[in-house]
Amino acid sequence: MANTAPVAFGALAVPITTLATVTGLPLHDLAAMVGRQTPVLALFVPMALVGIIGGWRGVRETLPATIACGVTFAVAQYAVANFFSAPLTDIVASLLSALAVVVAVRRRSKEENTDSRAEVLRAYAPYAIIIAVFALAQVPAIKDALTSVTVTFNWPGLHLATVGGKPSTLPVFKFDWLDAAGSLLIIAGLVTVPVIRIRPGAALRTYGGTYRQLATAIVTVMAVLALAYVMNASGQTTTLGTWMANAGGLFALLSPVLGWLGVAVTGSDTSSNSLFGALQVTAAQHAGLSPTLMAAANSSGGVLGKMISPQNLAIAAGAVGMAGREGDLFRRVFLWSLILLAVMCLLVFLQSTPVLAWMVV
Structure with missing residues (x-):
C-alpha cells in the first residue's frame, strides 16, 4: 500500500526517464506533470495505511503524524519534480516526510533518543x-x-x-x-x-551482491524495452493508439487504467511505460488531448497497480514471512487500489478539461 505514490519516481525516476525515451517527450515536462498527479495520492496513503492496521480509532490517534507525513511528502514531491531534479524527487520527499513524522511524534512523546x-x-x-x-x-x-x-x-x-x-x-x-x-x-x-x-573489499562484495539480486529484474526490463521498441518500430503502437483515440475526450478517463493494468501484469511502472507510453501519446494526438498529460497519466495510474501485482505481492509476502499468503494481501489492498484508481482517473479527466487545465504542463 505504501509503495504507490513514490513508484513513478522510484529507482532515481527510471520509470519517468524510460517514459521520456519511448515517447520522445521532454523529461522535465513529464516529471512535472506526474508531480502534479501523484502528490494527491500521497496525501491519503499514510491515513489509509493506519486505517488498514488500526481502523478508525488508529486514524484518530495518529492524525497529526499521518497529516504531517502525507502533506510533507506531497508538497516535497511536487516541488522537487517541478523545480529541481526528477531523480531526487522520492529521496528528498521521503527524508522530509520522515523528519516531519519524527517532529510530530516527539511533541507527543517524552522518550529520549538513544x-x-x-x-x-x-x-x-x-x-x-x-x-x-x-x-x-x-x-x-x-x-x-x-x-x-x-x-x-x-x-x-x-x-x-x-x-x-x-x-x-x-x-x-x-x-x-x-x-x-x-x-x-x-x-x-x-x-x-x-x-x-x-572497506573497499566489503563495498565491492556489496556491489556484486546487488547486481546478483537484481539480475532477473535487469533482464526483464531489457526484454520489455526490446518488446516496446519492436512495437513502436513496427507500427503496432500507432495502430492501437489510433483505435483507442475513438474514445475522444473520454480517453482521459481510460488513460490511467492502461497504466494500472500494465503494472498489475508486469509488476513494473517502467515496463508499463515502455509498453504503453507511445500508445498514450498517439491516442492523445488523435483525440485532441495533451500528449504530456496522457503519458504522465500512464505512469501515475500505473503506481496503483503496484500493490496488486502478483510479482510484488510475492516479494512482499516473502519479505515478512508470509510466503503462500499472497491472496490475503491481495484481498486487503484490492479495494484500495480501485478506489485510488478512480480518484486518479477523475483527476486526469478534470485536468483534460478547462476545470483543471491550469495544472497541465
Whole structure:
C-alpha cells in the first residue's frame, strides 16, 4: 500500500526517464506533470495505511503524524519534480516526510533518543551525498562536462522510416557515460564508502551482491524495452493508439487504467511505460488531448497497480514471512487500489478539461 505514490519516481525516476525515451517527450515536462498527479495520492496513503492496521480509532490517534507525513511528502514531491531534479524527487520527499513524522511524534512523546548525533549523521550521510552529487550535476559547467563524453550513433544495419517516409530516429542509440542517473549513483556510492568507513573489499562484495539480486529484474526490463521498441518500430503502437483515440475526450478517463493494468501484469511502472507510453501519446494526438498529460497519466495510474501485482505481492509476502499468503494481501489492498484508481482517473479527466487545465504542463 505504501509503495504507490513514490513508484513513478522510484529507482532515481527510471520509470519517468524510460517514459521520456519511448515517447520522445521532454523529461522535465513529464516529471512535472506526474508531480502534479501523484502528490494527491500521497496525501491519503499514510491515513489509509493506519486505517488498514488500526481502523478508525488508529486514524484518530495518529492524525497529526499521518497529516504531517502525507502533506510533507506531497508538497516535497511536487516541488522537487517541478523545480529541481526528477531523480531526487522520492529521496528528498521521503527524508522530509520522515523528519516531519519524527517532529510530530516527539511533541507527543517524552522518550529520549538513544542514538548519538554521530550515529544519526552517519546513517543519513548516504542520502545527503546522493542529493549533493545530483545537485552538483545540475550546475551548467559540470553538466556540460558530464555530457561531453556522451556517445550517439546509428545502430548498425538498422534502417527505419516513419509513416511519412522520413528517416526514423529510433535507430539512433544514445549512451550517457556519466550523465545518466545510474552513473551519478555509482559516483555517490564511491564517495560514500570512505565517509561511512566501509572497506573497499566489503563495498565491492556489496556491489556484486546487488547486481546478483537484481539480475532477473535487469533482464526483464531489457526484454520489455526490446518488446516496446519492436512495437513502436513496427507500427503496432500507432495502430492501437489510433483505435483507442475513438474514445475522444473520454480517453482521459481510460488513460490511467492502461497504466494500472500494465503494472498489475508486469509488476513494473517502467515496463508499463515502455509498453504503453507511445500508445498514450498517439491516442492523445488523435483525440485532441495533451500528449504530456496522457503519458504522465500512464505512469501515475500505473503506481496503483503496484500493490496488486502478483510479482510484488510475492516479494512482499516473502519479505515478512508470509510466503503462500499472497491472496490475503491481495484481498486487503484490492479495494484500495480501485478506489485510488478512480480518484486518479477523475483527476486526469478534470485536468483534460478547462476545470483543471491550469495544472497541465
